[in-house]
Every structure is written in C-alpha cells, then in structure tokens.
Amino acid sequence: MTENLTENHHIPESPSLYAKHKKVYPQAITGAFRTLKWKVTAAIMAFYFITPWIRWDRGEGEPDQAILASMSLRRLYFFNIEIWPQEIYYLTGILVLAAVGLFLATAMAGRVWCGFTCWQTVWTDLFVWVERKIEGDRNKRIRFDQGSWNLDKIWRKSLKQFIWIVFSLLTGAGWIFFFNDAPSTAMNMLTGQGTYEEYGFTFLFSATTYVLAGFAREQVCIYMCPWPRFQGAMFDEHSLIVTYEAWRGEPRGKSKAQNIGDCVDCNLCVNVCPTGVDIREGDQFQCIGCALCVDACNSIMTKLGRPLNLITYDSVSNQMARERGDEPKKRLIRKRTIAYSILLSAVVVLMAYGLLNRSELEINVQRDRSPLFVQLSDGDIRNGYTFKILNMINVPQTYTLAISGLEGAKLSVIGLGKDPVDTVTLDVEGDTVATYRVFVRAPIETMRSQFEDMEFILTNSETGEVVRYDSRFAGPVR
C-alpha cells in the first residue's frame, strides 16, 4: 500500500516546515455585492471618523462630546446617558449583544461580519484600493512586483506607502478621539502639545493599521483571528454561505463540446478573492464570505449568456436539493436562529429596562471589620460604617439619612456634630462620590442576637428619591 502511494504520487524535494508567504493580488470587480461592500464601508468610515465630532451640550464644566469614553473623568458619555465605572455591566451587556448578534448573523448568513464589516476586511479593502489605483490592477501589479526597480516603480511604491501611512495615522488618531475631547486633542496633537499617551496610542493604532491592512491582510484572518476557527459551530446546512453549484458547473472547461458544465474555468473567482481561495473546492475556513467571487462569476455568465449564480449565496441543503432537482427552500427560521433571537431580544429588553430605570443615586455601605463593634462608657454598642453616596446628577444634592430595623438606634457622622440623632443631612457635590464615616449606636438591651439586621434609608430631600441599603449591626456574643 505504502509503495503504491509513493509510486503514484509525487515526492517533494524536502519538507519545509515554514511556508513562504504567497502574495494575494485581488482583481477589481464590479457587481451587486461589490456595491453593497462600498456602501457598508462608507457607513463604517462615516461612523468611525465623524461620530467623535458630534457635540452635545451637558452644561457648564462638562464635556460636550456626544460619544466619549473618558478615562480621566471615568465616565462613558453617550448623548444624554452618563455611565459610571460602577455600572460597567452595561458594557458587559453591549459585549453580550455583540456576541449573540454575531452568532445570529452567522447562523443566518455565514460570515457576513467577516466579509463586509470586520475592520480587518474593511481597512484591507481600502488599502488594496489605494494599491490598485497607483500600481494598477492584478496583472499589472504582479508584473510590477516582478519587474526591476526603476523610477516609475520607486515613485509609485513610495506614493502608495505615503498614502497608507497618512491613512493609518488618521485611523490611529480617530481612535483616540473616542477617548479624549476630539477638537482640542486634534489641535494639541497638531501643534505638538499632545500628551505622551495621545501620541503613543496614536502611534500604536497607526502602526497596527499599517501592518495589518498593508501587509498582513488575509494572514490575519487565516492565522491570527480565532473567529474563523470556531464560527463553524454557529452555522449549519441551512445557513446562507458562498457556495459553488458544482452539480451544474462540473466538469468545467472552455470547450464547446457536449457534457461540459457551466463553469468555463476562467479563474476570475480566484483572482478577485481577497484571501486567495478557490471557492469551487467548497467551503473552507479561509473564505471570509465577501461574495466578490459571486460578482466575478455573474459578470462572466452574463457575457456568455449562461444562467447566473453559479457561485451564489445559498445554503448547503439548498444546493443538495437543486442537485436532486427539488425545489430549494429558504429556512431562515430554525431552532438555532430562534434560540439566538430569543437570547438577543432578552438581552435587549434587559438592557433597555436597566437604562430606563437607571437610578442616578447609588449608595455603597461598608461596615467596619475592625473593630466589629465598640462598647461605649454608657454601655451602648456602636458600629462604624463607611458610607459612600454616588450622586450621578451634575448638580449638588442634599440627602437625609435615617436607619430602620434597630430599636433605639441613633446616628452620628464624623464632622457633622457629635450628638447622636435620628436623621442626618448629607450634602453631595454634583457628579461626585461623597464618603462619610457614619456611626450607629444602640442600647445593648435592644439586641436580641449578636448580629441584628438593619437598613439605611437615604432620601433625596428635593426629589424624594429613596435608596435603601441592607446592613448589619454587630454586638458582643450573647
């Protein structure tokens, strides 16, 4: 058996464990999917480069950028919403939404995210477009790269690199503007007054853009990105993916003889592919589902007057049905997509509910662990608490603090009078966290056990908003 194998097959010279990078030269193509891709790219570019410049008035002393993730102010601004670090679960929610959304899209239509919206695809597409404009289309570029260095090659290559670098710098800076006030940061960076962080991160993101979109390209999708490796688990035989109708395409050939399939083996589908795969070999993990090969094949089929969509967005089950001559059925509603949809809706509803009922007042109470309690000269037991009030409204507020659930208990707050009282008034500046040391004392006779449950009740004196916090009151072992 072994002998047969070696006899019938070629024996390579010597095995190399490392493959030389084969440059992909994607050819230009027009068509429905190419147009869609340009529209999506335009929308992404508009979102990325324009949104940080949208202004939103929040009043005196507050940032007026509509979307801003401020590290220095520790706030996430989104139009009229201000998210505090304590509410980081909203970010978790958005990430869960993104993940489930991605699963749903993949279950419905395969790698649409990869093919149309992924940053790697979009930026690579733009970089290749620049390359094509300067060096020419596929064949020209191949000859150009193989040809010797002359003045024409030097200036074209330099111009390409220059435009790439400028675009990378714009991309890098564009990222910074989501985290810092855009107009002032741009001005500072242009006049050389930016901070190390601003320049450093701009450089970092520019460098990664330049390397990943200019050089690494499809290598990122094939070797670096984990998504292609497990997205196979998200789709099934009913998901729409880029398929080749082998049943009518094969045997491929250029001859006009009988019994020849529709595929004329022009290789245009391979030439336009940004990752350099041959879709006619079936679905493969290198395929990012951009559907440019669909455009390529249709352009040829139109010219030849043959039926369109030899390469098409279709499901594996439909292809099998077509091959048998059955009627293909679109099955977008399946157990899998229903499950993802329910999950997606649940998270959306949860997030919306959370945002609509979001309180702009929060309290954190930390009971002292040491000492657990102290006995006072008059025999009373006293516990200490660190009381934090998060006032998320950007005007100063006044609150009234009271306790319930502990008979005969009195309050005192460090810095606000020494005599124990029933309620205290606490002032908190706008948009800040105020920390108070609160002492609660109660007669030892009222304590039935070592730990008594009690409750802090904080009332906004103006709006009447009430926040409660369950805590405990410790005493000696009984």
Place this chain on the structure above:
Amino acid sequence: MVKMEVKLMANIERDEVSGTDTTGHEWDGIKELNTPLPRWWLWTFYASILFAVVWWVLYPSWPTLNTYWKGTLAYSSRVDLANDLTARDNEPQRAARVKKIASMPIAAISEDKDLREFAAAGGRVIFADNCAPCHGSQGSGAPGYPVLADDDWLWGGSLEAIETTIRYGIRSTHDDTRVSEMPVFGTDYLSKTQIADVTEYVLSLTNKSKDSSAAMRGAEVFAGDCAACHGEKAEGGRDFGAPKLSDGIWLHGDSREAIIAQVTKPKHGVMPTWQGRLDDVAIKEVAVYVHSLGGGE
C-alpha cells in the same frame, strides 16, 4: 507479518484524503501532515529573541557572582519610587497642605474639612504602619492596649490630649512623658480579703457583684485607698491616667480574677514616645486620624 523498520530517511508521502504532504516522520505508524506555518511567523519568533537580548543589555538582568548586571540604562524601580515620592512631596497642592498642617495648631486643622480629611488619610497609613501592631487595625485594641475607637479615654480624648500622648508617650523615655503608677496594694497596703472586697465593690458598679455585703465593705476600702485617683464615684482621673471603673470597659480584663490581679500587683502599660520617630506633621496626622475613629472629644 509486521516488519519492524527504522527509517532514517525522510519518507514523504502525499495523504490522499487531505491532499497534503506528510513531514516524513513516523512514530509507531502515526504520520504527521505537513501544514507549514507562515515563514513570517518564524521571523517574529527570531525578533522576540532579539528583543530579549536587547533587553538584557539595557535593563538589569543577569546575576553575577557578587552583584548583577545593572543595564546600560541603569534602571531601578527603587530609584523610580524615590523619585515618585519626591515628586509627590513637591506637588504644590500637597506641599501647601503639609505646610499648613505643620504651622497650624491641631484644633484648627480639624476644623478645616479639607485639611482634616487630608490629615486623616495620611494618618490612617501611618497608624497602620506604627500603631496597629498594639492598638489593632482602626484602633480595635487588645487586652492591655486600649481601644481607640470607643469613647473611654485614660489620658483624654481631645485632639490636644491625643497629640500629647502620641508625641511624648506613656511611661516612655521622654522627659515630658505621661506617667503614673498604681501602688502594689497586694504587698504594701491591703490584705487579700480587703482586695477581694474592693473588687466586689468595683464589680457592683456595673451590676456584676454577687456578694452585696462584701461590696459594702469594699466601698469603704475604695473610699480610703482608691478614690484619690479613680474618683469618689469611680469616674476615673485623667490627670493620672486612672481608668473610669464605673463603665463596662476594662483594659486588663473584666473577670473577677483579672481585677484582683490588677489590684494586687498592677500591670503598667508603656507607650513609646513618637517624637523623633515620626515628624511633627505625621504626629498631627495620626492624632487627627485617631480622633476620627469614633471617640474623639
């Protein structure tokens, strides 16, 4: 029959299923497909090795027999920290506050909300480093070491009194130290019965006595021998650091045996003087912090 064979030469085949070549290696009949890594991957590996070598030269890295290679940049995280601390001390807002604390009397510091919070925050760290070993974290106390979070004070709980105690200590080596000594009643003055009686009296003050006639006898002993320092009503005497005996708070234990032992042969706690060990600002900061623990007067 299976023929055992050692293959020295690479025997490369093409796998029919995947259409991929094997590496030619074989282990117990298991062959390996050759799916080569991209070559640039290899170059990034070499680049990271190079990065490490450059790092060794620039930064502290290899140990030598007596010392270590300090790197051409002479980087040291310790020096970094020292620089950071100097920068912190020179930070204008902080420097201004420290200057104010140094020049102002402690009561005035406490009245200024900003200064009080600044001092208490600094004092918290200094307390944890220097005072907590005896007084417990946040002044929770231990037998023999007073609780600082309650409202019972031996030498006074005002800011000034606390500052004085910290500065000069109690029974310390400083000339201005707070000092007092409870007589050794067991050997010099009182009989065992008298001590038992006076203990019974003291316990009766917090309703813990079981023998009222002994307590009555003890009241006389107390009036004669103890009231001079501890007060007529056992309310304590801060001039002598004499504890209040009519509350439920006991420094050396609240059992009958502990009280008898303390009357018979008293223990005297010692608190060191912190002058010279902590600077003036630090002492004030700790005083403000201790005052804020809950018992400040």
